[in-house]
Amino acid sequence: MNARLRDIEQLHIELPDLDWITDPNRIERLSQDFSWFSPVLKRQLDGKVADSVVRPRTEDEIRRLVAACARLKLPLTIRGSGTGNYGQTTPLAGGVVLDMTGYNGVLWTRPGVARAQAGIRLNELEKATRPTGWELRCVPSTFRSATLGGLFGGGFGGVGSINHGPLAAPGNVLGIKAMTIEPEPQIVELRGAEAMRMHHLWGTNGLVLEIEVGLAPCQPWLETLVTFADFDQALAFADEVARAPGLAKREVAFFASPVPDYLSQLAEHLPKGCHAVLSLVAEPGEEAMKAMAAARGGTVSYRRSADEVARSHKTLMEFTWNHTTLHALKVDKTLTYLQTSFTAGQHVQQITELTKRYAGEVFMHAEFLRTMDGQLSCSALQLVRFTTEERLAEIIQEHRDYGVRINNPHTFIVEDGKAGGDLPEEVVAMKRRFDPLGLLNPGKLRHHPVAG
Amino acid sequence: MNARLRDIEQLHIELPDLDWITDPNRIERLSQDFSWFSPVLKRQLDGKVADSVVRPRTEDEIRRLVAACARLKLPLTIRGSGTGNYGQTTPLAGGVVLDMTGYNGVLWTRPGVARAQAGIRLNELEKATRPTGWELRCVPSTFRSATLGGLFGGGFGGVGSINHGPLAAPGNVLGIKAMTIEPEPQIVELRGAEAMRMHHLWGTNGLVLEIEVGLAPCQPWLETLVTFADFDQALAFADEVARAPGLAKREVAFFASPVPDYLSQLAEHLPKGCHAVLSLVAEPGEEAMKAMAAARGGTVSYRRSADEVARSHKTLMEFTWNHTTLHALKVDKTLTYLQTSFTAGQHVQQITELTKRYAGEVFMHAEFLRTMDGQLSCSALQLVRFTTEERLAEIIQEHRDYGVRINNPHTFIVEDGKAGGDLPEEVVAMKRRFDPLGLLNPGKLRHHPVAG
Numbered sequence: 083m084n085a086r087l088r089d090i091e092q093l094h095i096e097l098p099d100l101d102w103i104t105d106p107n108r109i110e111r112l113s114q115d116f117s118w119f120s121p122v123l124k125r126q127l128d129g130k131v132a133d134s135v136v137r138p139r140t141e142d143e144i145r146r147l148v149a150a151c152a153r154l155k156l157p158l159t160i161r162g163s164g165t166g167n168y169g170q171t172t173p174l175a176g177g178v179v180l181d182m183t184g185y186n187g188v189l190w191t192r193p194g195v196a197r198a199q200a201g202i203r204l205n206e207l208e209k210a211t212r213p214t215g216w217e218l219r220c221v222p223s224t225f226r227s228a229t230l231g232g233l234f235g236g237g238f239g240g241v242g243s244i245n246h247g248p249l250a251a252p253g254n255v256l257g258i259k260a261m262t263i264e265p266e267p268q269i270v271e272l273r274g275a276e277a278m279r280m281h282h283l284w285g286t287n288g289l290v291l292e293i294e295v296g297l298a299p300c301q302p303w304l305e306t307l308v309t310f311a312d313f314d315q316a317l318a319f320a321d322e323v324a325r326a327p328g329l330a331k332r333e334v335a336f337f338a339s340p341v342p343d344y345l346s347q348l349a350e351h352l353p354k355g356c357h358a359v360l361s362l363v364a365e366p367g368e369e370a371m372k373a374m375a376a377a378r379g380g381t382v383s384y385r386r387s388a389d390e391v392a393r394s395h396k397t398l399m400e401f402t403w404n405h406t407t408l409h410a411l412k413v414d415k416t417l418t419y420l421q422t423s424f425t426a427g428q429h430v431q432q433i434t435e436l437t438k439r440y441a442g443e444v445f446m447h448a449e450f451l452r453t454m455d456g457q458l459s460c461s462a463l464q465l466v467r468f469t470t471e472e473r474l475a476e477i478i479q480e481h482r483d484y485g486v487r488i489n490n491p492h493t494f495i496v497e498d499g500k501a502g503g504d505l506p507e508e509v510v511a512m513k514r515r516f517d518p519l520g521l522l523n524p525g526k527l528r529h530h531p532v533a534g
Numbered sequence: 535m536n537a538r539l540r541d542i543e544q545l546h547i548e549l550p551d552l553d554w555i556t557d558p559n560r561i562e563r564l565s566q567d568f569s570w571f572s573p574v575l576k577r578q579l580d581g582k583v584a585d586s587v588v589r590p591r592t593e594d595e596i597r598r599l600v601a602a603c604a605r606l607k608l609p610l611t612i613r614g615s616g617t618g619n620y621g622q623t624t625p626l627a628g629g630v631v632l633d634m635t636g637y638n639g640v641l642w643t644r645p646g647v648a649r650a651q652a653g654i655r656l657n658e659l660e661k662a663t664r665p666t667g668w669e670l671r672c673v674p675s676t677f678r679s680a681t682l683g684g685l686f687g688g689g690f691g692g693v694g695s696i697n698h699g700p701l702a703a704p705g706n707v708l709g710i711k712a713m714t715i716e717p718e719p720q721i722v723e724l725r726g727a728e729a730m731r732m733h734h735l736w737g738t739n740g741l742v743l744e745i746e747v748g749l750a751p752c753q754p755w756l757e758t759l760v761t762f763a764d765f766d767q768a769l770a771f772a773d774e775v776a777r778a779p780g781l782a783k784r785e786v787a788f789f790a791s792p793v794p795d796y797l798s799q800l801a802e803h804l805p806k807g808c809h810a811v812l813s814l815v816a817e818p819g820e821e822a823m824k825a826m827a828a829a830r831g832g833t834v835s836y837r838r839s840a841d842e843v844a845r846s847h848k849t850l851m852e853f854t855w856n857h858t859t860l861h862a863l864k865v866d867k868t869l870t871y872l873q874t875s876f877t878a879g880q881h882v883q884q885i886t887e888l889t890k891r892y893a894g895e896v897f898m899h900a901e902f903l904r905t906m907d908g909q910l911s912c913s914a915l916q917l918v919r920f921t922t923e924e925r926l927a928e929i930i931q932e933h934r935d936y937g938v939r940i941n942n943p944h945t946f947i948v949e950d951g952k953a954g955g956d957l958p959e960e961v962v963a964m965k966r967r968f969d970p971l972g973l974l975n976p977g978k979l980r981h982h983p984v985a986g
Contacts, residue, residue: 194782246779251778252780296816296818327904327908330705330748370705455779457777458909
């Protein structure tokens with residue numbers, strides 16, 4: 083037994099009342115996330131596994147665990163439910179995976195705000211807020227299983243970002259409570275901009291215990307698919323619905339052919355070869371939206387009222403954002419994907435040009451959203467027919483040369499993904515303050531200020 | 535007694551059960567609106583008065599009145615509660631003023647939609663929708679007295695247009711029921727784009743009976759004034775709040791110095807010489823909004839929670855849009871105003887340049903809104919120190935030459951105001967269809983297709 087494993091054993095002995103997961107298969111599974119979407123990450127992270135996984139249920143359990151790990155200098159990797167795509171829950175240096183899903187209470191809700199423990203599933207949080215007339219502002223397509231802490235630690239936004247922008251926009255996250263990784267852990271409330279210094283850092287610079295989020299008023303969302311024979315008309319319709327200030331909406335996605343062909347569960351509603359627009363528009367806007375579709379030659383091929391959606395427990399939301407990728411990968415294992423941010427105002431032109439340029443290799447799936455400063459734009463999660471890592475890197479570089487931003491999902495290094503370069507000094511300062519021993523998820527920050 | 539007055543007498547005899555207003559002072563008052571904001575309209579409309587005013591209470595009363603007027607070829611001018619500014623309720627050719635305020639029932643509400651008779655006051659309609667969690671999308675500052683039909687017939691939007699754009703944006707008005715002006719009046723339901731062909735036509739091309747409007751979810755609106763010593767910082771703060779996708783809001787107005795000095799009822803909150811930003815932001819956004827204010831050197835000088843506003847029956851909404859003008863005119867009778875639409879994306883620069891250019895003569899009051907295609911922009915209702923009609927016309931022309939749009943409020947001709955040119959053929963067709971005898975508000979359309 084090496085020193086690391088002796089320390090793990092020591093931990094189990096010191097904290098026998100914690101919920102330890104000891105089955106090697108479960109430990110392996112709980113060391114992974116959806117990074118297998120990327121053939122690059124799949125190769126790089128192969129075999130990386132925790133020495134132990136623990137699922138604390140109270141702040142006191144978390145505190146005792148953190149204190150012990152800090153004393154033993156054991157690496158700690160924080161995990162929600164593993165719906166992330168960047169390998170952020172895979173420990174590169176073994177140690178303990180801290181599964182937060184047992185720490186999942188709603189603390190309070192009031193009009194337009196809720197506060198919950200980080201391990202709560204988004205769907206469970208929304209079950210608590212909906213009866214009061216409020217829903218979550220920005221949720222990933224994985225909302226059924228994804229946790230609030232996971233969204234904060236590794237997410238961007240998603241369904242609802244067409245109204246509220248990315249999760250990082252001021253007002254979406256109001257505050258967090260975080261713990262330092264020290265033998266005597268400290269607990270600190272961080273508000274506003276200061277809280278956001280732990281956002282999208284993959285749990286590398288602090289352990290987030292509680293999150294307070296802004297909510298959106300519930301509306302009766304009509305779910306539709308509108309199909310088109312013509313690419314330009316389909317994209318123009320999506321853009322028009324997304325822009326229209328008189329149409330309340332929660333989601334608008336554009337799938338260029340052949341993306342709809344991969345959505346096999348919706349096949350009866352998606353004629354082979356079509357372009358499709360998926361939307362959630364508030365029911366009162368149905369007439370106006372249908373008039374826009376008709377004017378552009380679109381066909382409403384799927385329509386579910388808000389009541390029908392609620393009764394069926396099926397929602398088109400689970401065909402958007404990275405769920406589109408997931409459905410496609412189920413059908414064709416040779417696919418992978420890109421994450422692209424277009425330029426607000428030029429997004430229609432950029433989508434059109436890039437779709438043509440990569441016909442047969444990169445398939446356009448664009449999500450409409452508001453940027454940090456409220457402009458309408460798109461992000462794309464294009465499907466890519468994967469050949470080699472070199473070709474994938476070339477495609478990424480060509481997109482950057484063209485003038486769009488790529489948030490590279492084929493890296494497990496924070497700086498090389500969405501952050502796209504050196505971290506701001508205030509984020510690095512957070513790392514120093516909350517993880518002075520450098521135990522959090524080691525290896526995911528390229529330049530961290532702690533002597534490992 | 536001339537022929538016209540004999541006809542009026544005939545009308546009274548034929549329809550004795552209608553609510554006729556016969557007192558000459560009341561007839562004079564009910565022939566006017568707030569066109570006195572304009573010294574030009576005040577001069578032009580002086581002495582224009584109805585021969586009779588009637589206040590029907592049912593569709594049947596309206597139908598019988600219209601049938602009789604059509605038979606007698608009596609001019610009919612439709613009026614809400616007279617909060618308009620373009621003289622649209624002042625009959626140029628005498629005849630009957632049809633006061634719609636007695637026809638004021640709520641027909642139904644459902645999530646996100648309500649339908650009511652045109653004469654309902656906006657505040658009364660909102661009293662019916664609020665308990666179900668919904669409020670009106672776009673309301674003028676005159677919402678307490680203004681009617682739904684008046685807003686549709688002569689309004690633009692207002693508070694809430696920062697989310698939903700102008701009233702004309704698809705989805706805001708879902709449909710109307712209108713009556714033709716004929717001896718046998720027909721009643722027609724018009725939906726969507728077709729309904730909008732009677733919008734902002736000042737009741738010249740149809741008599742609107744019922745209106746169905748999209749609603750917005752209620753949110754707990756915090757009302758604040760933030761004051762600044764620096765013009766640029768104040769405007770940048772207003773723009774930032776208006777853009778911020780994570781801040782739910784209902785209203786953002788910018789008052790450059792000396793506009794706040796005219797708001798005497800708020801004087802204790804507005805230091806002499808300050809620039810001020812008035813906003814309604816949802817309460818959960820308060821911290822984020824205050825951080826933005828502090829970063830730009832702003833001072834929160836007035837703050838009322840949603841509960842405090844509800845209890846006090848006082849709202850800052852009644853200091854926005856043309857209420858700002860009203861408050862200023864109460865203090866200084868030499869003022870009048872402009873209506874300006876800036877170019878989305880260039881609005882901050884345009885506001886800055888125009889404010890400097892007209893220092894001492896035109897005082898900037900800008901309202902943030904979304905355009906028809908969802909871009910953030912501003913309209914301004916600048917205060918103007920009036921000297922002569924020639925100078926006013928010159929200022930308007932200079933603004934147009936500079937490159938911003940002026941919706942001239944100093945004309946009673948539809949084409950010369952917001953419409954800004956010839957009317958679309960489909961609007962003219964509506965006039966032919968709904969007013970074949972040319973009886974509606976004659977003189978307000980320059981080119982109408984009916985031989986008068």
